[in-house]
Amino acid sequence: MANVVCVRNLVKRYGDLLALDHFDLSIAPGEIFGLLGPNGSGKTTTINCILQLLTYDKGDIELFGEPMTATRYDLKRRIGVVPQQVAVFDELTVRENIDYFCSLYVDDRQRRSRLVDEAVEFVGLGDFVRFRPKKLSGGLLRRLNIACGIAHLPELIFFDEPTVAVDPQSRASILDGIRRLNNEGTTVVYTSHYMEEVEQLCTRVMIMDRGRPLATGTVEELQRSIATGEKIRVDVDGMGQATLDRVRALPHVLSATLEDDVLSCSCENGTSNLSEVLAVLTADGVGCGRIVCEPPTLNDIFLEITGRELRD
Amino acid sequence: MARTFWTTVKILLKTPSVLIWCIAFPLFMAVMFTAMLSGISSDGSVDPVPVAVVRDESWDGSGFAQVVDALAAQGDDQLLDAADVDSLDAGVALIKQGDVAGVYAVDATGTPQVTLAPDGYASSSASSLSGTILESVADGYSQNRALFEGQLRNNPTALANPSAITDALSLSVGTERLSATRSTPDEAVRYYYALLAMVTLLVGSQTASSSVCALQPNVSVLGARRSVAGQSRARQLLGVICGCWAVSFASSLLTFCLVRFGAGVDFAGREGLCLVGLAVATLSSTALGALVAALPLRGGAETRSSMLIALTMGLSTFAGLYGQPSMTLADNLARACPAEAWLNPPRLVSDLFYSLYYYDALAPFALRVAACVGIAALMFGVSTVFLRRQRYEHL
Ligand SMILES: Nc1ncnc2c1ncn2[C@@H]1O[C@H](COP(=O)(O)OP(=O)(O)O)[C@@H](O)[C@H]1O
Ligand SMILES: [Mg+2]
Numbered sequence: 281m282a283n284v285v286c287v288r289n290l291v292k293r294y295g296d297l298l299a300l301d302h303f304d305l306s307i308a309p310g311e312i313f314g315l316l317g318p319n320g321s322g323k324t325t326t327i328n329c330i331l332q333l334l335t336y337d338k339g340d341i342e343l344f345g346e347p348m349t350a351t352r353y354d355l356k357r358r359i360g361v362v363p364q365q366v367a368v369f370d371e372l373t374v375r376e377n378i379d380y381f382c383s384l385y386v387d388d389r390q391r392r393s394r395l396v397d398e399a400v401e402f403v404g405l406g407d408f409v410r411f412r413p414k415k416l417s418g419g420l421l422r423r424l425n426i427a428c429g430i431a432h433l434p435e436l437i438f439f440d441e442p443t444v445a446v447d448p449q450s451r452a453s454i455l456d457g458i459r460r461l462n463n464e465g466t467t468v469v470y471t472s473h474y475m476e477e478v479e480q481l482c483t484r485v486m487i488m489d490r491g492r493p494l495a496t497g498t499v500e501e502l503q504r505s506i507a508t509g510e511k512i513r514v515d516v517d518g519m520g521q522a523t524l525d526r527v528r529a530l531p532h533v534l535s536a537t538l539e540d541d542v543l544s545c546s547c548e549n550g551t552s553n554l555s556e557v558l559a560v561l562t563a564d565g566v567g568c569g570r571i572v573c574e575p576p577t578l579n580d581i582f583l584e585i586t587g588r589e590l591r592d
Numbered sequence: 593m594a595r596t597f598w599t600t601v602k603i604l605l606k607t608p609s610v611l612i613w614c615i616a617f618p619l620f621m622a623v624m625f626t627a628m629l630s631g632i633s634s635d636g637s638v639d640p641v642p643v644a645v646v647r648d649e650s651w652d653g654s655g656f657a658q659v660v661d662a663l664a665a666q667g668d669d670q671l672l673d674a675a676d677v678d679s680l681d682a683g684v685a686l687i688k689q690g691d692v693a694g695v696y697a698v699d700a701t702g703t704p705q706v707t708l709a710p711d712g713y714a715s716s717s718a719s720s721l722s723g724t725i726l727e728s729v730a731d732g733y734s735q736n737r738a739l740f741e742g743q744l745r746n747n748p749t750a751l752a753n754p755s756a757i758t759d760a761l762s763l764s765v766g767t768e769r770l771s772a773t774r775s776t777p778d779e780a781v782r783y784y785y786a787l788l789a790m791v792t793l794l795v796g797s798q799t800a801s802s803s804v805c806a807l808q809p810n811v812s813v814l815g816a817r818r819s820v821a822g823q824s825r826a827r828q829l830l831g832v833i834c835g836c837w838a839v840s841f842a843s844s845l846l847t848f849c850l851v852r853f854g855a856g857v858d859f860a861g862r863e864g865l866c867l868v869g870l871a872v873a874t875l876s877s878t879a880l881g882a883l884v885a886a887l888p889l890r891g892g893a894e895t896r897s898s899m900l901i902a903l904t905m906g907l908s909t910f911a912g913l914y915g916q917p918s919m920t921l922a923d924n925l926a927r928a929c930p931a932e933a934w935l936n937p938p939r940l941v942s943d944l945f946y947s948l949y950y951y952d953a954l955a956p957f958a959l960r961v962a963a964c965v966g967i968a969a970l971m972f973g974v975s976t977v978f979l980r981r982q983r984y985e986h987l
Contacts, residue, residue, distance in 0.1 A: 331820045356822045363816065367816065367817040371603040376599070380595060384595075384818065384823040385822040385823070
């Protein structure tokens with residue numbers, strides 16, 4: 281089946297600022313596609329261009345295999361959007377808000393009423409249907425924002441940083457909801473600057489920075505694509521510079537740092553990284569506490585490609 | 593679209609600023625006007641219209657002279673304030689000094705001649721009305737001259753009473769309002785009409801600007817969200833405009849009822865047509881609000897709302913809302929620039945009601961209704977052009 285989203289050679293400038301630099305993106309049906317990048321990397325700009333909220337300087341955008349334009353309401357009807365900023369009417373109750381946004385897609389009253397009920401249930405706002413948005417906490421407000429974007433059961437949903445400033449409980453419920461939507465066949469585009477979320481949730485990830493895609497693939501593919509294969513952290517006791525230098529000199533160790541009595545090493549893929557590091561420590565008589573071995577995170581991938589932390 | 597309509601109505605009725613501007617403020621103004629103007633109304637008399645009469649041979653002994661004398665007799669229902677002059681030129685000089693609103697003369701055949709103050713020379717704010725009264729008396733006399741002369745010959749005392757004369761004059765078109773004018777002073781009525789005009793403009797433009805702002809991606813996040821939705825912007829706009837119009841119409845209807853029944857202001861028994869007037873007036877002010885909201889300006893909904901409040905209050909000055917000086921200014925402006933009466937919405941709308949009150953014929957009213965609809969169409973047209981082009985870009 282054709283790609284649900286296909287972006288080719290997209291260029292977007294804000295005055296002098298090049299926000300998207302020959303950007304390509306394709307998303308297959310059924311994916312939860314993660315757009316991961318630091319603040320200001322162009323995630324929202326990408327989504328807004330796809331949705332034709334923004335004009336762009338160059339590029340082709342296709343949705344469901346058809347060229348997308350500002351007046352393709354037939355395509356828009358198949359899309360749901362959960363914007364980064366909460367956009368609901370303060371004067372309407374939770375239910376009225378969801379019903380209104382749903383009415384922009386679904387004319388039939390009875391069907392809409394059912395859909396609204398489902399959406400309320402879906403985001404867990406059942407106790408708050410008569411509340412005005414001003415009375416909702418940040419997390420509940422975000423859930424309302426989501427309900428307004430998904431009530432019409434679209435085939436493709438864009439979530440733009442839906443978990444910013446949300447309590448852990450709401451966050452878990454939001455991520456869980458997205459998984460359920462996806463299980464029912466919805467394609468999801470999810471942007472975030474939280475790598476943990478993207479790692480947990482997304483079937484495929486694009487890491488982007490400064491308007492350019494840096495790497496695309498499943499989390500495992502991305503992990504394999506970089507030199508770092510394994511990260512080792514050891515709580516050490518009384519370790520000196522000489523020992524650190526000897527660890528750094530190990531053939532498979534790419535880098536090693538010592539901070540607050542924690543030794544962190546990035547190693548290449550290998551079968552005996554841990555035992556080699558521990559051997560050096562033991563030989564120098566350094567006491568070891570907790571030991572953690574883990575695969576590289578998306579942050580490490582970002583770090584290795586750009587030389588910067590994701591959350592600078 | 594129906595959903596958008598109802599949602600717009602619901603939102604407007606729950607928006608504090610709309611409630612203040614559309615309900616509380618008109619109520620307050622109507623009550624204040626009633627309190628301020630009740631003095632004028634209860635007093636029950638208009639100032640007599642100052643007129644110069646050229647007292648020559650033709651004048652003396654003409655039937656018209658007797659009619660004018662009767663109308664100029666001192667009393668509660670005195671309509672004219674006649675001052676004798678020797679010649680037409682002397683009368684015109686008085687006009688130029690602003691002492692009189694016109695000059696009456698009678699030609700050799702006994703036919704009344706009226707010379708009115710040319711535009712720009714009137715002393716009183718009601719000068720256009722004064723001129724019309726003078727013309728109506730003369731016209732009425734001319735048209736019924738035979739009748740008057742017969743009566744004067746047969747029973748000279750029959751027309752000593754001014755009301756008998758106005759009754760006789762009221763046979764003619766245009767003078768009927770004259771008697772109405774005499775029972776309710778036009779000054780107060782003009783203020784109330786100006787108030788109605790201001791209220792319709794205020795509510796229409798405020799509701800439309802706030803609602804249309806919430807429809808635009810570059811002004812509000814809600815607008816952005818609605819722009820990516822599955823319903824076309826045109827359909828959403830239509831629903832929103834209808835909702836704004838309905839709320840503004842209801843709100844100005846409320847003010848109208850207060851003015852009509854609370855203050856007891858005379859609408860010449862044409863309340864039904866007044867509703868038509870309110871409907872088109874709110875339509876054009878809704879269009880103005882939509883236009884200002886759609887302009888590609890910096891600044892959000894609040895900026896536009898403040899602009900419109902300032903605009904409404906400012907333009908209302910030229911509709912004579914703020915008392916005598918404002919009324920005079922309005923009249924002077926109307927004379928200096930006749931187009932203003934057609935282009936300035938509060939002026940146009942207050943004239944719309946005034947034309948119902950003042951003229952028997954409906955043509956002047958119909959003309960102003962058409963002007964309102966025309967202005968509305970024009971402004972909606974321009975706003976649609978702006979709205980169509982709008983993207984998120986300029987946020
Ligand atoms: N309307 C705008 N005008 C000018 N610059 C903008 C505008 N919107 C975003 N930008 C800039 O474009 C870049 C990308 O922004 P954005 O797409 O919002 O990033 P993200 O969503 O990844 O945080 C940023 O540098 C931002 O400052
Ligand atoms: Mg963003």
